[in-house]
Amino acid sequence: MSDTQSFLQKAKTYGLLSSYYQYSNPKLHEYYSQKHLKNLEKASQQLKYEQMKVTLPAQMRILQVASAAPSMDIHVNGVPIFKNLSFKESSRYMTFPAGRHQLDIYLNEETRSPLLSRNLELEGGTSYTLAAAFANESLTLLPFIDLPFVPQNEAKFRFIHLARAMPSVDIAVKDGDVVFEEISFQQASDYLTIHPMIVDFDAREAGTKRIVSSLPDMEFKENTASTLYIIGLNHETDRLESIMLSP
Incomplete structure (x- = not known):
C-alpha cells in the first residue's frame, strides 16, 4: 500500500x-x-x-570496493557509462530517468561476458551510491540511498560497513561514547547531524570495548553530508581501510 x-x-x-x-x-x-x-x-x-x-530524474554513482577485482566498466541499458573504475575509486553522479534500468559489470574493455548483471529500480528525485563489493566470494552490487540535505551551517555523516571479513562493529568517539551501535556487513547507519569538526573514531567489536581499529582525523565539513565506507583492514598499518564520500 x-x-x-x-x-x-x-x-x-x-x-x-x-x-x-x-x-x-x-x-x-x-x-x-x-x-x-x-x-x-x-x-x-x-x-x-x-x-x-x-x-524527476534519479542520480546514481558507482563505488568500486571489490578489492580482488580488476578495473571495471559498468554499462547501463547496454551503454558503457562508468568506465575503468579501480579499487577504492568512485564515479561522479550521473542522471537517469526514474524507472527500471539494466546494469552490467564487465572487466575493463571487455563486453562479452559480464561479471554481474542486475535490474535496478530508480526512484525519481533520489540519489544512489551503488557499491560493487564482494559478499560470500561473489561480486554484488549494493544500493544505498544518499540524503544530501543538511541543515544550514551544520554537517551530517553516516557509516556503511563493507568489510566482509570484519564482525559487526560499534563506532565510538575515541575514548568516548558509542555513536552508532552494531553496524553489520552491508549495513548503513542512520545519518547523524553535528557541528563541522574533525573527530577521531574507534571501531569496536559490537557490544564490547575491544577496539578493532582506529579511524583518526575524520573531517566533517559545513553544509556537507558525508558517508564513511569501511572497506577492510589494512594489515600493514592495522587500520581500517575507509573511503569518505560526499555528494
Whole structure:
C-alpha cells in the first residue's frame, strides 16, 4: 500500500466514525471529522509528491570496493557509462530517468561476458551510491540511498560497513561514547547531524570495548553530508581501510 492509499484508508475510517457519532456524541463526531479532513489533505499532498517524483530524474554513482577485482566498466541499458573504475575509486553522479534500468559489470574493455548483471529500480528525485563489493566470494552490487540535505551551517555523516571479513562493529568517539551501535556487513547507519569538526573514531567489536581499529582525523565539513565506507583492514598499518564520500 502506498502512502497515499494509507492516508485515504485512514480518512475513510475516520469518516465512518464521524458519521457514526454524528447524533450520539457531537464531540467525537467533530474529533473524527477533523481527522478525516486532515488525512484527506495528507493524501492530496502525498499524491502530488509521488506524481512529482515520477517526473524527476534519479542520480546514481558507482563505488568500486571489490578489492580482488580488476578495473571495471559498468554499462547501463547496454551503454558503457562508468568506465575503468579501480579499487577504492568512485564515479561522479550521473542522471537517469526514474524507472527500471539494466546494469552490467564487465572487466575493463571487455563486453562479452559480464561479471554481474542486475535490474535496478530508480526512484525519481533520489540519489544512489551503488557499491560493487564482494559478499560470500561473489561480486554484488549494493544500493544505498544518499540524503544530501543538511541543515544550514551544520554537517551530517553516516557509516556503511563493507568489510566482509570484519564482525559487526560499534563506532565510538575515541575514548568516548558509542555513536552508532552494531553496524553489520552491508549495513548503513542512520545519518547523524553535528557541528563541522574533525573527530577521531574507534571501531569496536559490537557490544564490547575491544577496539578493532582506529579511524583518526575524520573531517566533517559545513553544509556537507558525508558517508564513511569501511572497506577492510589494512594489515600493514592495522587500520581500517575507509573511503569518505560526499555528494
